[in-house]
Amino acid sequence: MISLLLIPASLLIFLVFGMPLIRYVWLSFHASSVITGLIPIPNNGGNWIRLINDLRFWQDTIQTIRFSFVSVTIEIVLALFIALILDQSCKGRGVVRSLTLLPWALPTTIMALGWRWIFNTPYGPIDQLLNHLNIGSLNILSSPNLTWIATVIADVWKTTPFVALILLAGLQTIPEDLYEAFRLEGGTPIQALTKITIPLLKPYIFLGILFRMAQAFGVFDLIQVMTGGGPASSTESIAMYAYINAMRFLDFGYSATVMLGGFILLIISSFTCFILVYHSTNVQEKITS
Amino acid sequence: MKRTYTLYIVIITWSLAPLLWQLYTSFSTTEALIEPFNFTVSSRWTLDNYQQVLTANPPFWRYLMNSTIVGLISTIITLIISIPASYSLVKLKAKPQKIVKLIFFSAALFPYVLLFLALLEIARTLNIGNNLIALTIPYSALSMPLALLLLSSAFKDIPSELEEAARLEGLDIWQRLRWVLIPLIAPATASTAILVFLFSWNEYPIALTWLSNEKLLTLPVAIARIAGSSVYSVPYGAYAAATVLGSIPLLLLVLIFQRQIVSGLTQGAIKG
Numbered sequence: 001m002i003s004l005l006l007i008p009a010s011l012l013i014f015l016v017f018g019m020p021l022i023r024y025v026w027l028s029f030h031a032s033s034v035i036t037g038l039i040p041i042p043n044n045g046g047n048w049i050r051l052i053n054d055l056r057f058w059q060d061t062i063q064t065i066r067f068s069f070v071s072v073t074i075e076i077v078l079a080l081f082i083a084l085i086l087d088q089s090c091k092g093r094g095v096v097r098s099l100t101l102l103p104w105a106l107p108t109t110i111m112a113l114g115w116r117w118i119f120n121t122p123y124g125p126i127d128q129l130l131n132h133l134n135i136g137s138l139n140i141l142s143s144p145n146l147t148w149i150a151t152v153i154a155d156v157w158k159t160t161p162f163v164a165l166i167l168l169a170g171l172q173t174i175p176e177d178l179y180e181a182f183r184l185e186g187g188t189p190i191q192a193l194t195k196i197t198i199p200l201l202k203p204y205i206f207l208g209i210l211f212r213m214a215q216a217f218g219v220f221d222l223i224q225v226m227t228g229g230g231p232a233s234s235t236e237s238i239a240m241y242a243y244i245n246a247m248r249f250l251d252f253g254y255s256a257t258v259m260l261g262g263f264i265l266l267i268i269s270s271f272t273c274f275i276l277v278y279h280s281t282n283v284q285e286k287i288t289s
Numbered sequence: 290m291k292r293t294y295t296l297y298i299v300i301i302t303w304s305l306a307p308l309l310w311q312l313y314t315s316f317s318t319t320e321a322l323i324e325p326f327n328f329t330v331s332s333r334w335t336l337d338n339y340q341q342v343l344t345a346n347p348p349f350w351r352y353l354m355n356s357t358i359v360g361l362i363s364t365i366i367t368l369i370i371s372i373p374a375s376y377s378l379v380k381l382k383a384k385p386q387k388i389v390k391l392i393f394f395s396a397a398l399f400p401y402v403l404l405f406l407a408l409l410e411i412a413r414t415l416n417i418g419n420n421l422i423a424l425t426i427p428y429s430a431l432s433m434p435l436a437l438l439l440l441s442s443a444f445k446d447i448p449s450e451l452e453e454a455a456r457l458e459g460l461d462i463w464q465r466l467r468w469v470l471i472p473l474i475a476p477a478t479a480s481t482a483i484l485v486f487l488f489s490w491n492e493y494p495i496a497l498t499w500l501s502n503e504k505l506l507t508l509p510v511a512i513a514r515i516a517g518s519s520v521y522s523v524p525y526g527a528y529a530a531a532t533v534l535g536s537i538p539l540l541l542l543v544l545i546f547q548r549q550i551v552s553g554l555t556q557g558a559i560k561g
Contacts, residue, residue: 020407169555218400
């Protein structure tokens with residue numbers, strides 16, 4: 001009887017997560033664009049054939065993977081550093097924690113435009129400093145080899161606090177006497193980090209990777225506002241491409257196919273991650289307990 | 290001790306520097322804007338940018354209001370639906386409970402931006418685009434997985450003897466929820482509420498595709514519109530002023546609810 005209370009929540013979740021996916025599968029087998037007057041007409045898998053041969057989709061896939069992989073790696077390392085500092089009990093820790101959390105709490109669009117201004121050529125502070133140092137202008141946001149790095153920096157700035165908190169929670173589960181015993185046996189602080197902290201933190205590190213990988217894979221707000229996918233679509237992500245197909249080219253059928261394609265790639269990569277998690281830690285108990 | 294403080298300063302600088310640059314830009318005149326490190330520029334400081342943002346049509350506070358309305362309503366809907374649902378989730382048998390939780394966990398992980406097209410189709414079919422109240426339905430639904438995970442783990446932490454005792458006192462299920470269980474999960478409810486509010490306040494892709502009426506835009510969309518006008522001629526001074534004004538409510542929220550946010554995020558990640 002009591003489980004009836006689960007119905008409204010489950011219905012809502014099905015409405016926004018389940019139904020769209022079913023709709024996409026259906027749409028991906030139909031042509032539905034301006035040409036058809038947005039009336040879906042079956043096209044025998046034409047969208048999927050187009051997707052497989054679409055160089056832009058694969059280029060975006062490579063870009064999305066590159067962006068996610070580099071961002072998440074830097075985030076984990078930086079977050080570990082921040083978590084270790086925040087773990088020290090010290091006066092004013094609460095305020096420091098709040099202030100480090102601020103980048104995460106702000107809307108992505110606000111700071112995406114803020115970063116665009118910081119990387120601006122020639123008026124942004126970075127370009128000005130480079131000129132003062134006689135290195136010369138780098139044209140960061142108009143060179144395809146540099147722009148994606150700028151987006152990584154903006155992403156790292158925004159999401160590191162989140163990862164740091166997860167790792168901090170992990171640090172607080174490690175008993176203090178473990179370090180004490182290690183020190184009495186003559187271990188150095190660096191050894192304590194590699195022999196105690198990191199191994200015991202592993203489940204949390206993997207959780208952080210899992211969460212962040214899934215989010216980074218769907219990166220949209222940041223790219224759309226900061227670079228618009230440019231220059232020369234060098235920073236375009238899969239989600240961005242799906243958005244362009246739907247809203248600019250008004251090709252709903254193909255947009256749905258791009259999203260499903262991205263989703264399938266995401267499942268493959270999460271699955272790989274998950275197998276790693278399963279084999280190296282006891283995280284499965286944590287998830288289901 | 291001293292080293293810890295030095296490191297604190299490093300972290301805070303890293304987190305705040307980009308924001309302080311916005312603050313600095315927001316008070317700069319156009320002449321100062323193009324020479325940010327030249328302090329000899331005459332008439333370097335100005336409040337014009339703020340004036341421009343506050344007197345624009347529609348004025349900036351309107352977007353703040355819209356975001357606040359959407360955030361509050363989404364939070365209330367989410368809590369009303371997720372509290373009883375979490376309670377009943379904990380009462381399920383071990384095996385189905387594990388499966389249901391795993392589904393919620395995957396949903397919480399899902400990059401929801403991929404859902405925007407189907408949600409847009411729903412909005413068009415039902416003709417509920419450009420309606421702030423309607424926007425709270427997808428927001429509540431998208432927040433639901435996280436809310437259920439957080440709240441159900443809070444219900445689970447309540448010793449079952451406590452509810453048993455209340456039952457023997459003759460309280461029915463609604464009375465038990467109202468007088469015993471809901472007060473006990475108050476900290477988790479607060480964490481959930483603040484996280485749902487932040488999500489709804491910050492959400493971008495759905496608001497972007499649902500709203501087109503200037504007066505109804507939420508803050509993230511309104512801000513992005515400034516950028517969207519042209520790649521080359523973003524009015525950075527006015528934009529920076531908008532950023533600063535838009536960040537103040539969140540700065541306050543983070544300072545006040547730091548504890549709830551932290552426990553919500555870590556519980557969500559770990560127990561989830």
